[in-house]
Amino acid sequence: MAFVELRDVHKHFGRNHVLRGVDLDVELHQVICLIGASGCGKSTLLRCINALEEIDGGVITVDGDRVSGPGIDVDAVRAHVGIVFQSFNLFPHLTALENVALAPRKVRRMSTREATSTARELLARVGLVDKADQYPDHLSGGQQQRVAIIRALAMSPRLLLLDEITSALDPELVAEVLDLVRELATDGMTMVLATHEMNFAREVASKICFMHQGTIHEEGPPEVIFSNPEKERTAGFLARIIAAGRL
Amino acid sequence: MPDSAPAPADGTVRRFGRVRNFRLPAIVATVVFPFTGVVALVHSLRSSRRTAAGDIEGGRLAGARARDWCWYSLGYGLFVYFIGFVVLLFTIRDAALIKVYFDDVMFDGSAWRSLLKGFWINIQVFLWAEVIVLPWALLVAVVRQLPGRACAPIRWVAIAYCDSFRALPAILAIFIINYGFQEARLPLLENLSSKQYAILALVLVYGAYVSEVYRAGIESIHPSQVAAARSLGLSYGQTMRHVVIPPAVRRMTPALMNDFIGLQKDTALLSTIGVLELLSRARFLNNSQATFTGYTMAAMLFFALTIPLTRMVDYLQRRAARVDQAPGDEDDLAIAMPLQPVG
Ligand SMILES: Nc1ncnc2c1ncn2[C@@H]1O[C@H](COP(=O)(O)OP(=O)(O)OP(=O)(O)O)[C@@H](O)[C@H]1O
Numbered sequence: 306m307a308f309v310e311l312r313d314v315h316k317h318f319g320r321n322h323v324l325r326g327v328d329l330d331v332e333l334h335q336v337i338c339l340i341g342a343s344g345c346g347k348s349t350l351l352r353c354i355n356a357l358e359e360i361d362g363g364v365i366t367v368d369g370d371r372v373s374g375p376g377i378d379v380d381a382v383r384a385h386v387g388i389v390f391q392s393f394n395l396f397p398h399l400t401a402l403e404n405v406a407l408a409p410r411k412v413r414r415m416s417t418r419e420a421t422s423t424a425r426e427l428l429a430r431v432g433l434v435d436k437a438d439q440y441p442d443h444l445s446g447g448q449q450q451r452v453a454i455i456r457a458l459a460m461s462p463r464l465l466l467l468d469e470i471t472s473a474l475d476p477e478l479v480a481e482v483l484d485l486v487r488e489l490a491t492d493g494m495t496m497v498l499a500t501h502e503m504n505f506a507r508e509v510a511s512k513i514c515f516m517h518q519g520t521i522h523e524e525g526p527p528e529v530i531f532s533n534p535e536k537e538r539t540a541g542f543l544a545r546i547i548a549a550g551r552l
Numbered sequence: 553m554p555d556s557a558p559a560p561a562d563g564t565v566r567r568f569g570r571v572r573n574f575r576l577p578a579i580v581a582t583v584v585f586p587f588t589g590v591v592a593l594v595h596s597l598r599s600s601r602r603t604a605a606g607d608i609e610g611g612r613l614a615g616a617r618a619r620d621w622c623w624y625s626l627g628y629g630l631f632v633y634f635i636g637f638v639v640l641l642f643t644i645r646d647a648a649l650i651k652v653y654f655d656d657v658m659f660d661g662s663a664w665r666s667l668l669k670g671f672w673i674n675i676q677v678f679l680w681a682e683v684i685v686l687p688w689a690l691l692v693a694v695v696r697q698l699p700g701r702a703c704a705p706i707r708w709v710a711i712a713y714c715d716s717f718r719a720l721p722a723i724l725a726i727f728i729i730n731y732g733f734q735e736a737r738l739p740l741l742e743n744l745s746s747k748q749y750a751i752l753a754l755v756l757v758y759g760a761y762v763s764e765v766y767r768a769g770i771e772s773i774h775p776s777q778v779a780a781a782r783s784l785g786l787s788y789g790q791t792m793r794h795v796v797i798p799p800a801v802r803r804m805t806p807a808l809m810n811d812f813i814g815l816q817k818d819t820a821l822l823s824t825i826g827v828l829e830l831l832s833r834a835r836f837l838n839n840s841q842a843t844f845t846g847y848t849m850a851a852m853l854f855f856a857l858t859i860p861l862t863r864m865v866d867y868l869q870r871r872a873a874r875v876d877q878a879p880g881d882e883d884d885l886a887i888a889m890p891l892q893p894v895g
């Protein structure tokens with residue numbers, strides 16, 4: 306059994322049938338990249354795995370335990386499945402350090418001292434220890450996104466979901482965030498990321514999933530998907546990406 | 553005279569638009585408020601003289617000065633006329649108004665003592681009311697925000713409370729609660745004083761207002777903040793407590809203080825149910841010593857209390873506006889340091 310399994314997952318927003326039977330396996334230490342046109346349901350899929358959205362059909366399991374459906378302790382699920390958003394969503398009234406330490410203190414019931422020192426270590430790892438007492442307003446976009454990532458890491462998640470974490474960043478800030486994700490991949494963090502950074506996807510992914518109209522239309526190792534995809538639509542999508550100069 | 557620009561016969565030159573000398577406003581200013589209006593007129597005349605002589609820049613400069621002095625005439629003129637009107641009001645009929653509002657009682661220590669004793673009651677009432685309103689209104693606001701179908705009935709209760717008590721004039725609320733509860737002799741509530749009933753009424757009325765302030769504050773927090781907090785495993789309550797409410801409170805402080813200023817003034821309504829607060833005592837002076845000045849003194853006490861507060865609200869609002877657009881310091885874009893292996 307795979308570490309994360311999605312079986313025939315469906316999700317509606319009103320009459321908009323967004324996910325139409327998604328099947329996905331994520332093995333431990335794998336990095337899965339979701340690619341696909343805007344609006345195909347990448348963000349929705351990630352939010353469903355994190356239980357931020359309830360699904361209308363199908364099953365999602367993490368480490369063999371069901372994380373979807375009635376009676377699930379969503380907070381417990383989320384404490385093990387981290388998500389990082391495109392728009393950072395740092396808490397503006399808390400310093401970088403407090404942002405990172407909040408959830409360990411309140412959810413993991415760590416003492417303030419322990420949570421603070423852990424947070425400081427994490428900030429040091431991403432080279433932001435001198436920004437520990439700054440408020441998010443006073444950090445650059447790249448710095449904010451790195452804080453957002455370690456805020457998720459502070460909960461020691463078993464699975465990390467990254468939703469287009471670089472698309473709100475200026476090009477010169479993208480590298481510093483991707484470097485961090487690359488380090489995480491090297492350390493063996495299991496991750497599912499939605500991205501438009503095709504070169505990065507090709508480099509870090511164990512598996513690329515091309516989403517189309519609410520299903521995973523084609524999946525495979527990056528060498529295969531990017532150089533000779535089987536399906537016509539995948540090829541068409543990649544051709545458009547190449548035409549746009551993004552691959 | 554510069555030789556490059558010959559003076560046209562009609563005194564106007566077309567370059568980048570006509571030189572404007574603001575003659576008409578300057579004349580009006582001179583008539584209405586000559587002290588500064590004359591200066592405007594002088595500049596205006598100088599502007600046309602220079603323009604006629606071909607000195608376009610000089611003409612523009614003088615025209616601009618004329619315009620400035622027209623604005624001065626407006627601002628200072630209105631000010632002087634306003635002050636003049638007030639002075640007139642107080643001096644006509646042998647300064648009748650001054651005699652009414654500022655008679656000897658103003659220098660009567662015992663009158664001041666009596667009023668201050670009353671004012672102390674107002675202060676107690678609004679302090680108690682404010683201290684109780686803060687958590688009460690927060691509770692109401694949070695209940696109104698409770699999500700899901702399950703909480704709908706209790707949400708409706710909160711909404712009904714807010715709607716009805718915001719529709720109720722404060723004076724009516726005080727009457728209803730004071731006289732009604734006195735009459736009904738409810739257990740626990742029967743031995744309260746009128747002052748305490750009034751505090752209860754003010755809490756209920758202002759609690760409805762303040763809960764709206766809280767609600768606006770809570771709603772001003774973007775849903776993505778809630779998503780981020782919940783995604784970290786924080787419960788609904790923890791999210792409210794640590795992520796939503798702190799920045800909401802900061803944002804709504806000015807509005808909250810505005811409501812409190814209203815509450816402080818409404819403590820004067822206690823005079824209608826026989827509490828010996830400031831206004832009652834001023835009225836007592838009015839009856840016993842035939843003087844209106846007690847009312848002036850009461851007003852001065854309210855000024856002393858409330859005006860500093862309103863200034864503070866203004867200051868907080870300006871500061872809040874500044875903080876919202878705080879400049880980020882983008883100078884230090886350190887590249888991520890390599891990660892040590894986890895664990
Ligand atoms: N909260 C919501 N309520 C209603 N509809 C939604 C909601 N979130 C997403 N949708 C709809 O679901 C569809 C998929 O959206 P989603 O955000 O998952 O796309 P995406 O693949 O992440 O696109 P992008 O690459 O632009 O981020 C869209 O049609 C969108 O309009």
Ligand SMILES: [Mg+2]
Nearest residue numbers: 347348349469
């Ligand atoms: Mg998306």
